[in-house]
Amino acid sequence: MAAxxxxxxISQFEVRDIVxxxxxxxxxxxxxxxxxxxxxxxxxxxxxxxxxANHALVPGRLQSAAEMTYEFTANMVRQTAGREAMRFFxxxxxxxxxxxxxxxLGLIPYTFAITAQIVVTACLAILVNGLVxxxxxxxxxxxxxxxxxxxxxxxxxxxxxxxxxxxxxxxRPISLSVRLFANMLAGHITLQVFGAFVxxxxxxxxxxVLAPLPFVMTIILSAFELLVAxxxxxxxxxxxxxxxxxxxxxxx
Amino acid sequence: MASxxxxxxxxxxxxxxxxxxxxxxxxxxxxxxxxILWLIVSFGLIYLMMSRYALPRVNSILKTRSRTxxxxxxxxxxxxxxxxxxxxxxxxxxxxARDRGQQLAAETRDKVKVEQDNKRKALELDLSExxxxxxxxxxxxxxxxxxxxxxxxxxxxxxxxQHFTGQPADQQVLARALVEAQGRSA
Numbered sequence: 001m002a003a004x005x006x007x008x009x010i011s012q013f014e015v016r017d018i019v020x021x022x023x024x025x026x027x028x029x030x031x032x033x034x035x036x037x038x039x040x041x042x043x044x045x046x047x048x049x050x051x052x053a054n055h056a057l058v059p060g061r062l063q064s065a066a067e068m069t070y071e072f073t074a075n076m077v078r079q080t081a082g083r084e085a086m087r088f089f090x091x092x093x094x095x096x097x098x099x100x101x102x103x104x105l106g107l108i109p110y111t112f113a114i115t116a117q118i119v120v121t122a123c124l125a126i127l128v129n130g131l132v133x134x135x136x137x138x139x140x141x142x143x144x145x146x147x148x149x150x151x152x153x154x155x156x157x158x159x160x161x162x163x164x165x166x167x168x169x170x171x172r173p174i175s176l177s178v179r180l181f182a183n184m185l186a187g188h189i190t191l192q193v194f195g196a197f198v199x200x201x202x203x204x205x206x207x208x209v210l211a212p213l214p215f216v217m218t219i220i221l222s223a224f225e226l227l228v229a230x231x232x233x234x235x236x237x238x239x240x241x242x243x244x245x246x247x248x249x250x251x252x
Numbered sequence: 253m254a255s256x257x258x259x260x261x262x263x264x265x266x267x268x269x270x271x272x273x274x275x276x277x278x279x280x281x282x283x284x285x286x287x288i289l290w291l292i293v294s295f296g297l298i299y300l301m302m303s304r305y306a307l308p309r310v311n312s313i314l315k316t317r318s319r320t321x322x323x324x325x326x327x328x329x330x331x332x333x334x335x336x337x338x339x340x341x342x343x344x345x346x347x348x349a350r351d352r353g354q355q356l357a358a359e360t361r362d363k364v365k366v367e368q369d370n371k372r373k374a375l376e377l378d379l380s381e382x383x384x385x386x387x388x389x390x391x392x393x394x395x396x397x398x399x400x401x402x403x404x405x406x407x408x409x410x411x412x413x414q415h416f417t418g419q420p421a422d423q424q425v426l427a428r429a430l431v432e433a434q435g436r437s438a
Contacts, residue, residue, distance in 0.1 A: 034290030048306035090303035
């Protein structure tokens, strides 16, 4: 039983080939991960394009949802990184949509959690931080590096602060990616473990009377994971805005 | 490296099992190239869709709505102002009409009063003229009557004098005496 495919809490994260594509040693197969990324694309397209297809003056349900998402993200960018950061609004919006739909889609049983893959969250984090560095230097030149040399701090303390700033900047991609990855991974493992308890207890004779307990727990955890799914997408997007703010306004 | 191990795990066609079957799947680097590729494709598509089509469309919808609401409120304000202006004009017209009516009434009253005064004055004048004429005719009649009385008195006095003296009276003396007597009695 414990060795069964559905009970192993790790097997849900396995990447399986659906359409094998190989270039020499490189495996670029269309996998279940790629399939669910496609679904995420289709869902976000469905919300943002189908929802607004009518250009209705009085919005329907889907259009309201699309407009709310738009204004929510726009306000987030404006308040966190300032009005100038609105040039990055499509980028932040795409990040938010991708992470949010990935997180929520992964909660449906038998789906694949894209954001529980460290490579996905790491790529997104590197993309965000790479954008911060490239835009910061392109806009402010080398003076952008004064971000790590805060002139408001006492000169005696400045080297120490500078070191801390540099370390904190370098650890940003790690913290950003691991936060999302670990949250999703832990949530899915917990759900799977409690689900396995239900199945195990139900098959254990007299102990089957205890089976509803982990089942109730699974329900509660599912609701909690839905909150985490939204919260982590929000955190990822708002941290993106905070980092972009450093690229636009390096003077703190 | 991957190609060497592929025959071992090739039966399941599983990217994750190309290495060790018990590896923690998210940390299996053999799945990375494919995941990165499809991540770039799907995220790129989402970004293009959002930046080219979805977000400008939502933006235009929101702008159209806020402009419509703004225009409607402005139109409502304008109509309200117009209604107030019309109401004020109506009040003004009403006041003017009332004032003119009162003025007209006052003028008419004054005119009628003046006419009546004129008529009364004319009547009074006429009456006073008639009165004067009557008084004059009475005076004439009386003086005529008085002169007749004087003649009668002369004849009577001369008759009395003739009867007493037997001879005709001196007309001059008689007339003087009569005038004296008349002056005494008048």
